[in-house]
Amino acid sequence: MDTEKRRLLLVSNSTLHGGGYLDHCQAHISTFFGRLKRVLFVPYALHDRVGYACLARTKFNSLGYELDSIHDAEDPREAVRTAEAIFIGGGNTFRLLKCLYDNQLVADIRRRVLEDGIPYMGSSAGTNVSTISISTTNDMPILCPPSFCALALVPFNINPHYLDYDPRSTHMGETREQRILQYHEEPDTPPVLALREGCVLMVEGNQATLLGGSEARLFTRGKPTVEYNTGSDLSFLLTDEH
Amino acid sequence: MDTEKRRLLLVSNSTLHGGGYLDHCQAHISTFFGRLKRVLFVPYALHDRVGYACLARTKFNSLGYELDSIHDAEDPREAVRTAEAIFIGGGNTFRLLKCLYDNQLVADIRRRVLEDGIPYMGSSAGTNVSTISISTTNDMPILCPPSFCALALVPFNINPHYLDYDPRSTHMGETREQRILQYHEEPDTPPVLALREGCVLMVEGNQATLLGGSEARLFTRGKPTVEYNTGSDLSFLLTDEH
Ligand SMILES: [Ca+2]
Ligand SMILES: [Ca+2]
Numbered sequence: 001m002d003t004e005k006r007r008l009l010l011v012s013n014s015t016l017h018g019g020g021y022l023d024h025c026q027a028h029i030s031t032f033f034g035r036l037k038r039v040l041f042v043p044y045a046l047h048d049r050v051g052y053a054c055l056a057r058t059k060f061n062s063l064g065y066e067l068d069s070i071h072d073a074e075d076p077r078e079a080v081r082t083a084e085a086i087f088i089g090g091g092n093t094f095r096l097l098k099c100l101y102d103n104q105l106v107a108d109i110r111r112r113v114l115e116d117g118i119p120y121m122g123s124s125a126g127t128n129v130s131t132i133s134i135s136t137t138n139d140m141p142i143l144c145p146p147s148f149c150a151l152a153l154v155p156f157n158i159n160p161h162y163l164d165y166d167p168r169s170t171h172m173g174e175t176r177e178q179r180i181l182q183y184h185e186e187p188d189t190p191p192v193l194a195l196r197e198g199c200v201l202m203v204e205g206n207q208a209t210l211l212g213g214s215e216a217r218l219f220t221r222g223k224p225t226v227e228y229n230t231g232s233d234l235s236f237l238l239t240d241e242h
Numbered sequence: 243m244d245t246e247k248r249r250l251l252l253v254s255n256s257t258l259h260g261g262g263y264l265d266h267c268q269a270h271i272s273t274f275f276g277r278l279k280r281v282l283f284v285p286y287a288l289h290d291r292v293g294y295a296c297l298a299r300t301k302f303n304s305l306g307y308e309l310d311s312i313h314d315a316e317d318p319r320e321a322v323r324t325a326e327a328i329f330i331g332g333g334n335t336f337r338l339l340k341c342l343y344d345n346q347l348v349a350d351i352r353r354r355v356l357e358d359g360i361p362y363m364g365s366s367a368g369t370n371v372s373t374i375s376i377s378t379t380n381d382m383p384i385l386c387p388p389s390f391c392a393l394a395l396v397p398f399n400i401n402p403h404y405l406d407y408d409p410r411s412t413h414m415g416e417t418r419e420q421r422i423l424q425y426h427e428e429p430d431t432p433p434v435l436a437l438r439e440g441c442v443l444m445v446e447g448n449q450a451t452l453l454g455g456s457e458a459r460l461f462t463r464g465k466p467t468v469e470y471n472t473g474s475d476l477s478f479l480l481t482d483e484h
Contacts, residue, residue: 017412047427092424094383135384138415141336141377142425144390148383161415170259172439173380173403182334183384185289197414 003238005117007032008153008203010130012160012195012212014090014123022059022123025200028211030063032202033085033119038066040083044099045091045125056089080108083118090124090160093137097129098145110151120153124160127195131157136183136192138176154203155190156237157183162194162217177225184221191237192219201234208234245480247359249274250395250445252372254402254437254454256332256365264301264365267442270453272305274444275327275361280308282325286341287333287367298331322350325360332366332402335379339371340387352393362395366402369437373399378425378434380418396445397432398479399425404436404459419467426463433479434461443476450476 009025009032016024033039039060043052053069060067067087073079080086086109088096100106113120122130128137129150136159165175174182180192195201198214210216210232218226218237228234251267251274258266275281281302285294295311302309309329315321322328328351330338342348355362364372370379371392378401407417416424422434437443440456452458452474460468460479470476 013414015414017414047424092421095424095428135386136382138382140421140425141379141383141390142421142428142431143377148386161413163413163415171403171405172255172257172259173405179334179382179384182289182337183382186337186384189384 003114004205006114006153006203006205007117007119008113008130008201009119009121010127010158010195010201010203011121011123012127012162012199012214013197016198016213020059021055024198025212026059026063028200028202029121032121033063033065036065036085036119038068038083039085039087039121040079041067041069042086042088042096042100042126043069043071043091045089045093045096047095052089052091056087060087076103076105077108080105080112083112085119085121086112087121088123088126088129090126092142093125093128093134093139094141094143094145096125097134097148097150098143100129100151101146106151110153113151113153127158127160127201130154132190133157135189136180154208154238157190157192158201159192159194162196162199164196180219184219189221191221193217193234193237194219199230203238206235206238208238210234245356246447248356248395248445248447249359249361250355250372250443251361251363252369252396252400252437252443252445253363253365254369254404254441254456255439258440262301263297266440267454268301268305270442270444271363274363275305275307278307278327278361280310280325281327281329281363282321283309283311284328284330284338284342284368285311285313285333287331287335287338289337294331294333298329302329318345318347319350322347322354325354327361327363328354329363330365330368330371332368334384335367335370335376335381336383336385336387338367339376339390339392340385342371342393343388348393352395355393355395369400369402369443372396374432375399377431378422396450396480399432399434400443401434401436404438404441406438422461426461431463433463435459435476435479436461441472445480448477448480450480452476
């Protein structure tokens with residue numbers, strides 16, 4: 001698949017502590033969508049689609065964009081076929097991916113982004129589904145999608161809302177790091193880019209750059225984990241060989 | 243399915259902060275298994291089955307039981323067919339359930355527990371798979387089982403390692419409560435018994451009792467959540483109507 005036209009804005013979290021919805025990344029959103037007029041919003045990750053579309057519309061309008069929600073479209077596939085840009089919001093990743101499959105949108109969205117080059121923004125669950133699979137989501141498996149394979153707009157996985165171990169904690173459940181290392185105990189598992197809250201990954205063709213106010217952490221099977229500062233060039237993650 | 247013979251010891255977590263493996267529930271283990279000689283251990287939730295079986299064997303030997311690990315058996319189905327008792331340990335719930343399906347053990351274990359009345363102990367992931375489905379696990383979906391349906395030894399779901407919201411936290415990922423409430427946004431979802439670390443649920447036939455040092459919290463679709471103290475009779479959860 002050709003990836004020259006690919007344009008992605010992958011956000012770890014839609015709200016940062018103390019701020020409003022998408023406030024922390026609004027400058028990146030404006031840069032990313034530029035002079036586009038309309039964005040197609042996908043609210044499938046939350047139960048209350050009407051309320052969610054309203055929240056997203058208010059924010060996008062304030063940035064100068066019209067927002068259409070796919071749940072209002074008579075034909076969701078046609079909405080994807082004619083979209084100028086797509087934004088998939090966060091919520092529950094399993095619910096989101098199941099709904100993308102149920103509406104037969106997975107291949108269509110992939111084609112529009114990779115072949116037609118329409119910009120794709122994802123937040124949290126919307127970031128998870130942009131990767132190879134949802135195997136590194138933090139969400140509860142409240143619904144069962146037909147597969148964990150996702151849009152595969154990038155050849156690696158992401159863990160959004162990455163949390164460092166809290167040494168004050170007495171909780172004995174696995175730490176986030178332990179969970180990702182368990183993923184890499186399985187053969188042929190791709191790298192996992194752990195995006196702490198505040199992180200944004202911008203992809204332009206075969207160029208990937210880490211943005212936002214936090215560091216990211218890269219887990220690669222059989223290799224030590226590596227920290228990356230904001231501004232880091234992560235383009236090496238876009239080649240299929242690791 | 244007849245449930246008169248059912249005997250279950252469902253533990254939230256195998257290790258409590260500051261203690262050793264299964265220390266916090268060892269008195270309940272002795273009471274539960276009584277004069278049995280051998281327990282069949284299922285280490286499928288962890289990658290290192292040899293090390294896991296060794297850990298479990300040391301503990302069970304100290305309590306006066308022999309422990310056979312199913313990963314050592316030539317025929318796992320035969321091991322289940324001849325087991326006096328089963329203990330499924332914690333780790334990753336998706337890996338565990340997939341391996342139970344891959345080895346065609348789901349129906350066999352269910353029959354041995356419900357029809358033959360062999361005692362079943364589960365810890366963490368081993369508790370998740372004893373319920374209707376793994377839809378309320380906390381684990382990362384590192385592998386994809388053919389279904390989220392589990393052993394269905396009880397007609398409800400459990401969330402082990404239940405964590406209360408920490409008001410000091412600045413993390414914006416969903417709280418555990420929010421995740422369970424999202425599950426109940428879906429139709430026809432069963433009650434979720436949230437077992438804080440330290441909780442143990444003992445089931446004898448159609449009698450269920452909460453044990454251990456922590457309170458449990460019950461989430462029922464469309465109803466307020468309820469707290470239960472240790473010693474509470476939770477037998478009402480075993481009837482199929484809620
Ligand atoms: Ca989420
Ligand atoms: Ca676990």
